[in-house]
Amino acid sequence: MPKATFFNLKEEKKQILIDAAKQEFSRNSLYDASISNILKTAGIPRGSFYQYFEDKEDAFFYLLNEHAKERHENLISNLKKFEGDLFKAISEIFRSTLEHSEDTGQRDFIRNVLLNMNYKIENTFSQYLSDDVANERYDDIYDLVNVEQLNVSNRKEMFHVVQIISAVTFHNLIHSVSNNLSISDAMRKYETELGLLKSGLLRSSS
Amino acid sequence: MPKATFFNLKEEKKQILIDAAKQEFSRNSLYDASISNILKTAGIPRGSFYQYFEDKEDAFFYLLNEHAKERHENLISNLKKFEGDLFKAISEIFRSTLEHSEDTGQRDFIRNVLLNMNYKIENTFSQYLSDDVANERYDDIYDLVNVEQLNVSNRKEMFHVVQIISAVTFHNLIHSVSNNLSISDAMRKYETELGLLKSGLLRSSS
DNA sequence: CTTGACTTGTGACACAGTGTCACATATAGT
DNA sequence: ACTATATGTGACACTGTGTCACAAGTCAAG
Known part of the structure; x- marks a missing residue:
């Protein structure tokens, strides 16, 4: 700080x-x-x-945290907008992060952050998302999600769902930025993978 | 180099x-x-x-690459051992990477690498896994996988499956190391998430 | 051998960046 | 106007990097 x-x-x-x-x-x-x-x-x-x-880190994480706050607000309002559909909400965050990184001044900051993402940086991003199962601070997110939709029976299992989605989301963000994918290409890849996540990687007939 | x-x-x-x-x-x-x-x-x-x-990086990536080669051999032999079951094979890689990081000298190197993982480092790890759909260098891996098992109809779709699995695997590796999870706790979390990946995040009745 | 061409070893040096500290300056309350 | 407290300042010591001119090795041909 x-x-x-x-x-x-x-x-x-x-x-x-x-x-x-x-x-x-x-x-x-x-x-x-x-x-x-x-x-x-x-x-x-x-x-x-x-x-x-x-020091340098202090300044960096201050900037990053300010940005993360915006994303968090974003997610909340998307969850409301899409009536708790976690996939639609997160997909919009994905798009707006990419679009955001096409902006004026912000552009290269987010780009750079993504390219040099490490554990600590990712945590700053997702601290508003899911810090720990035990932590009750994130009720505002969890309560907004339509759990009926998901293949889980309790909040603890939902933690895993959030973990998976955020892993795949970050992976895609970084991949998109570092390969200079157009927004539509990036969205296509991301939606494809979200689709696989939803329906499962195993052939259901097996 | x-x-x-x-x-x-x-x-x-x-x-x-x-x-x-x-x-x-x-x-x-x-x-x-x-x-x-x-x-x-x-x-x-x-x-x-x-x-x-x-320079420094050159030395670092030389060491890392040597390690990645071992992991690759590991994956190949696991795929053979488990008759193309990608999930079993990757799960063994996960375990052995964690166990490996309990070893003598290696221990803290891998630990440190995981804690400071960024895009470039991750790529060094997974360059042997899936660089690009178009790239034919990875046929040895793809050919060994039992595709029947998977919810995909072609190699291009399998690329996405590999992407997802590696995103979740790295995420779990890093999470386990940075939270000092015991190997059994780490395995439990990872297996749970692999299970969710297999069956899908959406409730099938919906 | 010994000469010469090539490869490898060496450490002083110029440069760039960090974090600190003693001192200077501003601001506000009395 | 005086003093306490907060803020501003830049010279300084320190640490680390990458380079370069020169020293020392190696080895094959004459």
Whole structure:
């Protein structure tokens, strides 16, 4: 988490910082990015950066978390819109994440994040989705899902369903971005795989 | 790829290099690892390292690729053993990867690799599995799989099945390692999710 | 042997980035 | 105006990278 000093900053300066950081993390992975570049872009002295953030990671995960919050809101509203159909809702998130990554400034940030996705980064993304079975914080999601639709008998089993769907979703997001698939190609592949997930990988006659 | 000079090295010295590199990559992620530490451990001068490898990544991916080759052999033999049952074969790979990561020296290397897995690293792992539909290099795998068992009508669709299974498998591997699950707990979760994959996430009565 | 062509080894060096710290400056409450 | 507290600043020590000119080995041909 950024330090209090950062949040105390007047909106304008805070935005300059955010823009500069986002620019750097759009051009480079978390590990290749340099604080020095952010300083240069934002036009602030070295010491200041450390007044606001612990380090590079701190700034990165702040940006990422802000983004994840938006996605979460997105999912909630999609679940409502599609009356608890988890597949339709998640599919819309998939599309809008890809479309989002065609946007103006955001574009390369999300692209870069996906390309350099690791466990910690994925967790920041999906912390709003399913942290743990035991954790009750995600009731808002779980309660919205139409469980009747799913091949599960309790919330614990639903945890596994969410795990599977998010594994396949991330895999597809990353694959799409790193192979520069068009949105329609990406959607086609993703929908195909969601279809297989729904009906099962085993031939039912066997 | 390491340079020719590296492969020309006498076995003994080559092994010292490998051990030193593996040690460093067991303690640190690819990005936190330092060449300087490898030099210190191996007792070679700085210039020498660059005779053998392009850079840190080069050494890392050499080690990783060697490991991936073993896994590949493993999969082939498991497919034969289980008469083309993809699920049984992959499940054994899953178990042996976890067991492998309990081993002596290997232990933390694989652990570390999994914890810092990103797209490029995952690709090194699965390059032997399914690079692309069009690619014919993987016939040895595809031909061994009992396709009758699967809910697909052609090789192209089987590509998606492999994609899904590997997404879920990696996700479980990483989850197990980063949450320090016991092997039996990890297997239980993984088998549960494989079961869901087989029968489908949708309630069949719907 | 010994000469020369080629391969391999070596570590000092220039460069780039990090995080810190002592000091400077601003802001607000009394 | 005074003081306490928060914020700004950039020089500095430190760590690590990749390169380069030179040293040392190897080996085949004369």
